[in-house]
Amino acid sequence: MILSTDINEAAALLRANEVVAIPTETVYGLAANAYSAEAVSRVYEVKERPKTNPLIVHIGSVDKLAAVASSVSPNAQKLAAHFWPGPLTLLLPKSARISDQVTAHSPFVAVRVPDHPLSLALLQQLEFPLVAPSANRYTSVSPTTAAHVATNLGDRIPLILDGGPCRKGLESTVVGFDADDQPQVYRLGAITLEELQAIIPETALFKQTDTEVSPSPGMAKKHYAPTTPLKVVDQLERFLVEHPPLQSVAYGVLSFGHEKTAMKGLTVYELSAQKNLEEASSRLYDGLYELDAKGLQFIVVEWFENQRLGRTLNDKLKRASSAL
Numbered sequence: 001m002i003l004s005t006d007i008n009e010a011a012a013l014l015r016a017n018e019v020v021a022i023p024t025e026t027v028y029g030l031a032a033n034a035y036s037a038e039a040v041s042r043v044y045e046v047k048e049r050p051k052t053n054p055l056i057v058h059i060g061s062v063d064k065l066a067a068v069a070s071s072v073s074p075n076a077q078k079l080a081a082h083f084w085p086g087p088l089t090l091l092l093p094k095s096a097r098i099s100d101q102v103t104a105h106s107p108f109v110a111v112r113v114p115d116h117p118l119s120l121a122l123l124q125q126l127e128f129p130l131v132a133p134s135a136n137r138y139t140s141v142s143p144t145t146a147a148h149v150a151t152n153l154g155d156r157i158p159l160i161l162d163g164g165p166c167r168k169g170l171e172s173t174v175v176g177f178d179a180d181d182q183p184q185v186y187r188l189g190a191i192t193l194e195e196l197q198a199i200i201p202e203t204a205l206f207k208q209t210d211t212e213v214s215p216s217p218g219m220a221k222k223h224y225a226p227t228t229p230l231k232v233v234d235q236l237e238r239f240l241v242e243h244p245p246l247q248s249v250a251y252g253v254l255s256f257g258h259e260k261t262a263m264k265g266l267t268v269y270e271l272s273a274q275k276n277l278e279e280a281s282s283r284l285y286d287g288l289y290e291l292d293a294k295g296l297q298f299i300v301v302e303w304f305e306n307q308r309l310g311r312t313l314n315d316k317l318k319r320a321s322s323a324l
């Protein structure tokens with residue numbers, strides 16, 4: 001595996017049906033030619049992902065949408081115009097060019113225009129869109145640096161296009177539309193519910209009923225999990241008092257501007273000293289990778305206030321800490 005910043009090298013491999021890791025503003029993606037059955041099946045293999053979990057298609061600009069989607073509703077157009085390039089993935093009726101292999105037999109394709117200069121330049125040079133799931137093995141934490149990708153998949157892919165640390169650090173928000181064209185959030189991500197509602201007030205979180213099959217398998221409970229158990233608590237200060245740092249239990253803390261002296265003697269990763277949610281979002285997965293490498297007994301973190309990016313962060317923490 002080589003690290004490179006040369007998009008021509010990446011393009012040549014992609015044209016040869018190889019799988020290449022690419023940077024985006026959210027997390028690194030494991031990219032392949034969306035029109036090639038061979039390339040797409042290689043992505044599933046490398047990621048060890050079940051074939052029932054569909055892939056996001058990445059395009060270089062909104063005018064490429066007609067190639068991958070058979071129709072774009074008024075509200076989908078509105079959101080695309082507002083948020084692309086950016087961390088919004090839209091579920092749209094698929095075109096004939098997009099295979100069942102890409103969508104896992106769904107009539108809908110997930111599509112977005114990523115906001116990263118290297119990947120945009122790469123997509124604009126290619127004759128085909130790219131499928132790109134997050135560049136981690138199935139159920140492990142999404143990578144936000146080239147080094148994370150190398151840890152996860154370095155032995156399985158020929159090239160990582162190194163675009164530096166991902167600016168957002170959380171996956172894209174996945175949005176579908178109900179029969180009345182009202183947006184439904186299937187996966188919380190870097191774009192918040194509040195930001196979507198500012199454009200279309202009717203936007204709601206998709207509520208899965210018991211009888212329904214999950215339309216977005218990424219909502220599976222266990223996801224993004226580090227190997228070290230993650231404990232999410234209501235009050236970190238209180239947890240620290242009840243589990244004094246000087247005792248023999250070695251644990252780590254993902255801190256969000258918490259008082260330093262109370263954590264003395266513990267392994268601390270600071271998400272944001274200034275309690276800034278954007279900064280914490282961009283650092284969460286790096287914190288999980290870093291603490292996970294330290295052989296700790298567990299990692300403790302406090303729930304965020306459940307709004308804006310705090311809602312997304314809580315969703316990721318819930319999945320990362322799920323016992324299932």
Ligand code: TXA
Nearest residue numbers: 026029054055108109110133134171172215216217218
């Ligand atoms: O930010 C991101 O979205 C990153 C970067 C690389 O673009 N990609 C990413 O891909 O997170 P992945 O495969 O790890 O997550 C894709 C999510 C999953 O929850 C998947 O189930 C859902 O999107 N998805 C993909 N295609 C779908 C479809 N046709 N219908 C419903 N859900 C779909």
Ligand code: MG
Nearest residue numbers: 133134135142
């Ligand atoms: Mg993923």
